Amino acid sequence: MSDDTRKDYRDTVFLPKTDFPMKAGLADAEPKWLARWQGLDFYKRLRAERKGREKFVLHDGPPYANGDMHIGHALNHVLKDMVVRTQTLLGKDAPYVPGWDCHGLPIEWKVEEEYRKKGKNKDEVDPKAFRAECRAYAQNWVNRQREQLKRLGINGDWDNPYLTMDFQAESIIVAELLKVAESGQLYRGAKPVMWSPVEKTALAEAEVEYEDIVSTQVDVAFEITEAPNAPELVGAHAVIWTTTPWTIPVNQAIAYGPDITYNHLEYERTSGERIRVLIASDLQTEFEKRADVRIADFVGPGDPISTTRLINYYRGSDLEGTVARHPMHHLGGFFAKPRPFLPGDFVTTDSGTGLVHMAPDHGEDDFLLCKAHGIDPVFAVEGDGRYRADWAWLGGQGSVINPKFNGPEGPICSDLKAAGGLLAASADYSHSYPHSWRSKAKVIFRCTPQWFVPMDKPIDGQIPLCKTEADIRSAQGEGRTLRETAMAEIERVRWVPERGANRIGAMVSGRPDWVLSRQRAWGVPITLFVHRKTGEYLVDAEVNARIVAAVRAEGVDAWTGTDPQVFLGDAYKADDYERIGDILDVWFDSGCTHAFVLESGRWPDLRWPADLYLEGSDQHRGWFQSSLLQSCVTRGRAPYDAVVTHGFTLDASGRKMSKSLGNTIDPNKVIGESGADVLRLWAVNVDWREDHRIGPEIMRGMTDAYRKVRNTFRYLLGALDGFDEAERIAASEMPELERWVLHRLAELGDELRQCVNDYDFTRYVTALQAFCVHDLSAFYFDVRKDSLYCDAVTSAKRRACRTVMDTLFHALTRWFAPVLVFTAEEAWQARFPSEDGSVHLLDWPEIDAAWLDAALGEKWATIRAARESVTEAIEPFRREKTIRSSNEAVVRLPEVAGISAADFAEVSIVSAVEYGGDSTVITRTEAEKCARCWRHTGDVDPATELCVRCDEVLA
Incomplete structure (x- = not known):
């Protein structure tokens, strides 16, 4: 039919x-x-229904309020929402308060860009008005990002987010800074820090990205004037190699490796002039490839011909007490001072000449080695990257990051060549170099007076706001340094994935002191008074309380907008104190979010510490670390118990996303x-x-x-x-x-x-x-x-x-x-x-x-495997249209354990199953199809066209 x-x-x-x-x-x-x-006011309703349940707190890391939501924002917030919703599903009270970072260079730079488009100079604008524009700019992007993130379905307290620019938040950031100051873990010092000449401010490591560039490499000769352990070196030239020619005008010494072998060689220059040089023996060949020299034949009247160019060799320690003079010594003053040889354990023979020129203004190793020998920075390079106007060589010129200024034909190389001190110069050295994340311009290491938190100074006494004295001892230990406290917390905290502990641990174990100060307008001020004669900053609880109260009432403008005598009260004279004009590193701002979000009481559903922080893996050097350090120095422990990190989103080909691409x-x-x-x-x-x-x-x-x-x-x-x-x-x-x-x-x-x-x-x-x-x-x-x-x-x-x-x-x-x-x-x-x-x-x-039921699970795994084999066996017949539906198939196969042939036929959706034989055999059924269920069961009544089952159902 x-x-x-x-x-x-x-x-x-x-x-x-x-x-x-x-x-x-x-x-x-x-x-x-x-x-x-x-x-339904769903977030508040959920809080009310979960009140009294076990708490789970994820503290939101603040994105910058300076652009539309990008794919990284979307991924990050979906993952956070997954955490909050799954913890809620488990029956917990898991609130979520979103937040934004509103201070700092990224926002200030955007506002300045608008100024530049209009031909205006930011420095000519009233700072208070400029800050107001920064605040309005940030608020605009907070509003836009908030709606975009809400559209993702993120459930949170969107009507009451935290903003680092809220007056209450700013006042708590100030209070946290003053706690650091009160604990003695704050000092003002001059150290080389990463500095952006374009943005005219110090930068944090997290504000820097590395790009490949091509630089000018130079070999410069410093004539040796004294060598008590090797007199024959007097008149020879110590050769240094550098890829930052602009640091030569600030050179103050030469470093050598005490265990390195150095050769005293004689060469002939293109001009015919002979020159004796001192370089590391392992780097001699590389030097000869770069330099304008050829092997001298040492031939003189009556002298035997000699092909050797080596005069002598020395162990680095033999160079102790050696002194050279700067190639520009004829300028007098700073340049006429002797350049001592100093032992440096950082000197290697990986590249260069094995002798390293020391500019304590522009390198951390340089700074530390020179400081140990009584040599101080000279602050020759200004904030915009130019040499200061009174500098004897190139005064008022620059910018030092300009490739032409540093190039082989630039003023530095030209002057060195004229003075006979340039042995090689070529603009062909490829290497990775730090750039500002915001402006994309190259940064420099520059020594400036800044405010630091020491990593290795013992933290004595009680840490403000630790819960109990026992907490202090257990979390921090007596006299433990900030580095030691942070490393102990890294070991305690749960890191997901686990390698995150090694990543942040390596960064904290080797990081320098924390630079807190920035030279910008839009941020939380460093609210300190420094005595003009002693150089010590004022620590007075009453003064600090007045400062905090003023910022809470008026925001950051209160610091510069209030007569300093109002803060100082009757106990101190304003004329005796300098009011600091720097602002805080924005990472200190975000590092304090745990204080004003989890502890302030504004969000009573939250509590300190957080159960979890979740951000991208770049935050091991950013927010995770600044939060860790800030909390450790003020509370003796991390503000979180666990940290989850995610990677970066690339395009379909695995390339980093960029608008230019x-x-x-x-x-x-x-x-x-x-x-x-x-x-x-x-x-x-x-x-x-x-x-x-x-x-x-x-x-x-x-x-x-x-x-x-x-x-x-x-x-x-x-x-x-x-x-x-x-x-x-x-x-x-x-x-x-x-x-x-x-x-x-x-x-x-x-x-x-x-x-x-x-x-x-x-x-x-x-x-x-x-x-x-x-x-x-x-x-x-x-x-x-x-x-x-x-x-x-x-x-x-x-x-x-x-x-x-x-x-x-x-x-x-x-x-x-x-x-x-x-x-x-x-x-x-x-x-x-x-x-x-x-x-x-x-x-x-x-x-x-x-x-x-594990046994049942194993049994049905076997049955399903057998079913799949039957389906595969039927497929060729379906392709050939011999069998149109599996219901038309009769299957003969070896017995499937634990299930009858009739039940296996139902599971396999076939007409019938017969057990027997060694293989699976498929044939087409002769049975009629039920007009209702379409199964070929062999019991269809020709009169009704129904199988017995369907007939009974309809009856």
């Missing part, structure tokens, strides 16, 4: 029924859910086209702990993955149409297949809990997706659709199936809710519509531990 002449029983089949659409339309639907949550991915555009849930699914699917990729093809894959999850929800909703508690059946009464599903659900629940504890959200979401696609859609749903559609509503098997599907729906909507925040809510409301209900108010689904 043909299908066309069969009776139509479609109206008797229990097909899935739901209004949950297959097409998501996320870009249009998601804003409506956001509006609904906003109308045109390979950036705008998350706002992705959301507008595909929806936030698809972007969120990408964020947790990628291996975000490493650097990861995004691109159009990758996002198409995420759309497909999303569609499969959505279809799982849709199928469950349709299958559960009309389900009520009267249908529910106990697990003990269920068929084995349903008990296996519950076993898998219990296994999955345990795995997901572990993922939450491990912050392993990639495994979390991939385990969920795999369960939906492989365990449910490709297997369980496929097997049970016949029973679901065609069994009687009173059938125990169908009731068991619907009971399991109800359990699956409750579990999957909750587990997916932290990932697909909009879709999970849509699915929940489709089944349980409520004006004020939400899937996001629910706890972790109830999973009965008794569902776990």
Whole structure:
């Protein structure tokens, strides 16, 4: 009988029924859910419902308020939202207060850019007015970023975020600085720091990025005038090599390696002049390749011909007491002073000449070695990179970072050549060099008076605001330094991934003293008074209290806008004190966020310390470290108990994103086209702990993955149409297949809990997706659709199936809710519509531990493997159209353990199974097809065209 002449029983089949659409339309639907949550004041409601529960605090690291949300922001905030939502799902009270960093160079530079476009000079503007513009600029971007992040579905206290430019925050930053000062862990000193001549300020390591450049390399000769241990060196020239010719005008000494072997050689220059030089023996060949010299033949009247060029060699320690003179000594003054040879353990023979010229103004090694021998910086280079006007050589000229100024034809090399001190110069040395992250201009090391927190000074006495004296002793130890305290905390804190401990540990163990000061306008002032005669800063609790109160009332303008005598009171005279004009490093600002967010009481749902900080891996040298150091110096411990780091988002080819390459991915555009849930699914699917990729093809894959999850929800909703508690059946009464599903659900629940504890959200979401696609859609749903559609509503098997599907729906909507925040809510409301209900108010689904059955799991793993073999065996027949549907197949195969042939036929969705033989044999059934269930069961009544099962259901 043909299908066309069969009776139509479609109206008797229990097909899935739901209004949950297959097409998501996320870009249009998601804003409506956001509006609904906003109308419910959802964040506050969640806080009220979770009040009194175990607390979990993730402290938000502040992004800069200076641009639209980029893909890194999106990834970071989705991961934070995953933490907060999964901890909430576990039943905890997990508040989230977002925040922004509003001070510092990135924002000030943007405002200055606007000035430059208008031909205005920032230095000619009233500082208070300039700061007001910076504040308005930051607030504008806070408002824009806030709406963009809310569109991602991030649940937080968006109406009350923290801003480092709030007056209360500024006052607490000031108070934290004064605590450091009161503890004695603050000093003013002149040290070389990274300095941007373009931005005219010191920079932190975190504000610097390294780029490959080509520099001029020079070999410069310093004539030796004294050599008590090697008199024959007098008149010879010590040769130094450098890639920063601009530091030669500030040279004060020459460093040698005590254990290096040095050669005393004679050469002939192109001019015919002979010159004797001193260089490391290991670097002689490299020097000869660069320098304007050739081997001297040492031939004189009556002398035998000699081809040797070596006069003598020395151990570096033999050079003790040697003195040279600067090539520009004829200028007198500073340049006429002797240049002593100093032993330096940092001198190597990796490159150069083995002799290193020392400019204590422009190098940390230089500074420390010279300081140890009583040689002080001279501050020859101004903040804009020019030599100061009164400098004898090149005064008023520069900028020192200008390649032409440093080039072989530039004034430095030209003057050295004229003085006979230039042996080689070429603009061909490729190397990595620090640049300002903001302006992209090269930075220099420059010695300036700055404010520092020492890393290696013992912290004696009580640390302000430590909870108890016992806390101080246990966390810090008696007389422990800041470096030692921080290293101990790094060991205590949990780092995810674990290598983060090594990364930040290496940075803290070798970092110099913390430079707190900046020479800018937009930031929190260093609110110190320094005595003009003694140079000591004032420590007075009453003065400090007045300063803090003024900043709390008026913001940072209070420091310069208030008569200093008001702060000093009657105890001190303003004329005796210098009011410091520097501002704080913005990393100190952000490092203090734990103090004014977690401790201030403005957000009572929070507490100190935080359970977790989560940011990109670059924050090991940024926010993680500044927060660690600030908290250790004031509280003796880290402000966090765990730190999670993620990598950077690259384009589809693995390249760093940049506007110049045109390979950036705008998350706002992705959301507008595909929806936030698809972007969120990408964020947790990628291996975000490493650097990861995004691109159009990758996002198409995420759309497909999303569609499969959505279809799982849709199928469950349709299958559960009309389900009520009267249908529910106990697990003990269920068929084995349903008990296996519950076993898998219990296994999955345990795995997901572990993922939450491990912050392993990639495994979390991939385990969920795999369960939906492989365990449910490709297997369980496929097997049970016949029973679901065609069994009687009173059938125990169908009731068991619907009971399991109800359990699956409750579990999957909750587990997916932290990932697909909009879709999970849509699915929940489709089944349980409520004006004020939400899937996001629910706890972790109830999973009965008794569902776990390892033996059952192993058994059904074997059955599924056998089913897959049957499916593969049938496939060639389907391709040849010998068999159109697996329902037409009769399968003969070796017995599958633990399941009858009839049950295996149902599981494999075939007409019949016969056990026997050594291989799988497929034949086409001769049985008629039931007009209702379309199965070929061999028991179809020709009169009704129904199988026995369907006939009974309709009867």
